[in-house]
Amino acid sequence: MVAVTTLIEVTVDGIAFGLFLTLLGVGITLVYGLGEVLNLAIGMFAIVAVLIASALTNGGVDLLVAALAGVGAVGVLSLVVDRSLFTLVYRSEGEQRILLGIFVTLGLTVFLEGVLFNVFPSRYSLPVDLGTVGVGPVSLASSSLAIIAVSAAVLALLFTFLERTFLGRATRTVFQDETGALLVGVDPRRIRTLVFVLSAVVAAVAGLVYASSATIEVASGFEFTVFALIVSIVGGVRSVTGAIGAGVLLGLVITYANFFIGSFIANMILFATAVVVLLVKPGAISL
């Protein structure tokens, strides 16, 4: 019989992992909702931030500076991608653009993986030991608590941005009706750039926080993308709140299954969930 304390600890870890996936999944959701580009490179952005930060700290740079450099680098990278590759993708329309988006971001993932693997062939994490926090008999991993805190903060900021600011409202306008947005003077292209860079930066932050407790490798990038994609699917690809629920749920399922029955079954459950959701309610995804 598993002790209740263990159960609580695993639950907290699961929520943390789920929120990490949510941050990536929301990135996919927002970018897809705005411009119909399914960003299959989002996991790679998280990885790039971690690798840069990790390399810098190994070179003696202060952790905070290194982390900021990692996030900044991803911001620049995503801006370059948006201005170059995505500009070409956005020239197409409808299903054409969706397909192009898949192939271009998939190609980007393969490209980045090919480049990065030569420079970073092993596993990396951030040199930070947050230790554990004791709450009565339960000792929780501080990194999990940090992920939950950071994710909650980022998501709160995101909601504030979407609900309260002018740019956020403009974003939602483009989300709902692109022509209407144009008519009231909102430039959809600029909004797309803004939100894409924002999603990449959020992914970078998520990756950094994740790497404070776990090691990652270059190949993790695509894995994260797939998990995030599933979160996005299960939550409904155009719904931000749905992504949060789906992320936490999937995070819990993966972590529980990993802990109690091993990663094979955990992953099978994950893929099966995604397939079932796709088959049962494809309309809700409205891709």
Add this chain to the structure above:
Amino acid sequence: MSGESDILTGDGRADDSPTNGSRSGGSRTGDSWSGYVMIGALGVVLATLPFVFGASGYYSRLLDLFLLFALLAVALNIVFGHTDQLFLFVGGLAGAGAYTTALVAGALGVSAWVTLPVGILVCGTIGALVSWVSAKRKFTVILISILTLNLQLAFVEFFAGARSITGGSTGFPFDGLALADAAEAIGIARNYVLYYLLLAFLVGVLVGYRRLIDSRYGLAFDAIREDEVAAAAVGIDVVRYKTIAGFLSAAVIGATGVMLAGFEGYITPSLFTFLGVDVLVLIMLVLGGLRTTIGPVVGAALVIAIREVLQRTTEYQTAVFGALLIVLFLYFRSGVVPAVGALIGRYGGRSRGKEGGERADPDPDESS
């Protein structure tokens, strides 16, 4: 740019006109005849390649690999090129074929040749099921791609995880096709036994492909790709045709998976990964030319050749393929065969570009 952009989904057939347009036009039967000549010429040229490259084990391996991937690309061309169903589980299907065939053969204690139809049938059924469900539920291309990508990952996860059945990530040896025995009996290298086996299979598949595309199935595929609603309105059973396309592609992929396992001499999950199979096959298909008969074969030859050169010269071959995937889809979606055909049609003073495509084919192999 705008001219090219139609190729992928085939909203307008006008673009294909220098090369493919004639095929969907009135001269369907006349064209199909030249199609068979082209396949015959391709077969003859490919049959001489082992003599060109000699007994080198290195090149014989490459030639096998080339034909294996050519078969996968031809198969994907049917389901993706002609019916817009983007199957992103080519690797997984190939694996399903290989594992099924080998495991059933092992369990029954018979040759893998006996159980090969079982593997093919299982794969075909999976493909048909995916297509049927997708068509029934009116999945867009993106939903099919996400669904099949999930299946791809689930399949490979299963191959690696269900250790008691599949032997886990280390897999198990496989010589069910008895290639070594055949090689000894005939007196040529094992890889070349497989090569001619694959070549016969490829020519068979290409002839089948031409027959399919020249028949009412081809017409129905064209109509469905152009406008599904309109196709249904004139009485085309969209679900049925898509399901058939899914079945045929998956069946060929499954059979090729068994050959791939025979080629390697063992079966492991790593043979059937998304990045190792699907990405390459997609590049081959688009590079060679979607919806062309020999395009996928040319694409396979080019990509295998490029990969060999890169492997010798740089550690960044994966990166190059990533970049290639991006550049191809952004700028060169018409593919090599139609492009060469159009060039020859323009400068060679001939209206029929397709013969040019035929001529262009054997060359890429030489570069490897």
